[in-house]
Amino acid sequence: MTKNVVERIDDLVKIKTILISVSDKSGLGTFIPGLLEINPDIIILSTGGTYSRIKEILGPYSDRNLKQVSDYTGQAETQGGLVKTLDFKIYLGLLTETYNSDHQDDLRRTHALPIDMVVVNLYPFVQTIARENVSVENARGNIDIGGPTMIRAAAKNFIRVASVVDPKSYEGILAALKTKDGALGLKERYSLASKAFEHTAQYDRAIADYLAGLSKKDVESCYKTGE
Template sequence: MSINVVEKIDDIVKVRHVLASVFDKNGLEAFIPELLRINPEIKFFSTGGTYSKIKEIIGDAAESCLTQVSDYTGQPETQGGLVKTLDFKIYLGLLTETYNKAHNEDIERTGSVHIDMVIGNLYPFKDTISKPDVTVEMARGNIDIGGPCMIRASAKNYLRVASVVDPADYDAIISEMKANNGSISLELRYQLAQKAFDYTAVYDRTIADFLGSRASDDVQACYQF
């Protein structure tokens, strides 16, 4: 497998396209309108409850700046929300490198867009496993796949993408964007990436510890054979 070694990037990247999928919606009421005030041309892509929340926050403006991920990808969500953001167009938009000609040709070929910011956080798995009488199957069903993938992809590409997992960072992001004409610096993107990888590492560690604490009999008891 060949690995691209990137030498040229932009220090300051303007935020034009935002992918949002969050469990913790605290702070969105202020954050989303501020993003729009800074850049009225910004476009949001979202799913499920986050889509509904953003639509509620921005009202009539949603018609021109808010898109369901399923409408963007052309693929409906699977039953139970099993697959929502795991799509080629999404990850192309997250992982493309700014000055990679082949990547940009793929963007154009597929009608994708460069995603500049991800707002993403996860349902706390520890809350699931803290419930009385939780089974392995109940826990398994609450393991988020698309969310961590989305967060990790955006954090990996801190070269141009801001990965936002903590509502406590919203104010700092807005301050920087106001100072930089709607753009975010490499310094802040890198700081956000550090936090994002720590966030998903803790999430995965919690899952691994829970599964490791259960015997095979506990697993078999969940299912019919």
């Protein structure tokens, strides 16, 4: 099998489709209207509480610009939102390359959109384990799976996709989009990717350190085991 090697990319990528799923919703009230002011035709894919917050921000424009991920993929969320974004159509949209004809064929075949930006921050694992008497189960429940996967996919494909993990980045992103007719350059995407991988590395390190610090008794005392 020949490994795909990318030789041609675009410096400027216009932001047309964004996937937003955040625990920290601060800044969305300014960021979302700012995005639509730059490009009124932007499509926002979202889930759960983030979808509800963006719908509230957009008001009458929500029907035009906002879609639930479950409606887009055709797959309902699992109970408790355990699986929302782990879907082929999502990751094809994140990882596809502009000048790869096979990727473009896959997009047409699945009626998928290339996703140009991911705005994701993760379940508050560190904050959770800092609470007094937190249970192993409560900590386990705050280990994010879909979020880090989307961040890593978007950051890996910085040649086309912007990966945004920090609300403090919103202002600079809007400023860059305004000066480049709704597009982000390779320099910005690469910088965001570097920050994204640092973010997931710190997140995984916190989880690994927490699990390593548990005793067998800590884990066993949290659960009833079947026979």
